[in-house]
Amino acid sequence: MAQQDFDTIIQTLHRLTPGEKLALIERLAHSLQAPRAVDQVSAVQQREALRRLRHALATLPVHNPEHGLSNRDHDRLLYGDP
Numbered sequence: 110m111a112q113q114d115f116d117t118i119i120q121t122l123h124r125l126t127p128g129e130k131l132a133l134i135e136r137l138a139h140s141l142q143a144p145r146a147v148d149q150v151s152a153v154q155q156r157e158a159l160r161r162l163r164h165a166l167a168t169l170p171v172h173n174p175e176h177g178l179s180n181r182d183h184d185r186l187l188y189g190d191p
Contacts, residue, residue, distance in 0.1 A: 125133065150158075 122130070
């Protein structure tokens with residue numbers, strides 16, 4: 110890992126709340142137990158990972174800038190409606 114990447118990680122860690130740090134530790138710990146090859150991951154595990162990701166994304170704060178174009182609006186314009 111490049112020093113610049115490591116410095117970025119450290120700076121990001123300083124901005125995390127204690128709860129976010131705990132969630133990161135848990136995710137890292139689970140990643141040590143997870144199968145390495147994608148083909149070793151079952152469909153059930155993939156669906157559960159997707160469910161957790163969707164939940165995490167849904168809990169992110171929404172901040173609409175003054176110009177009124179939110180991140181979701183931006184994504185919809187770029188990628189279309191899901």
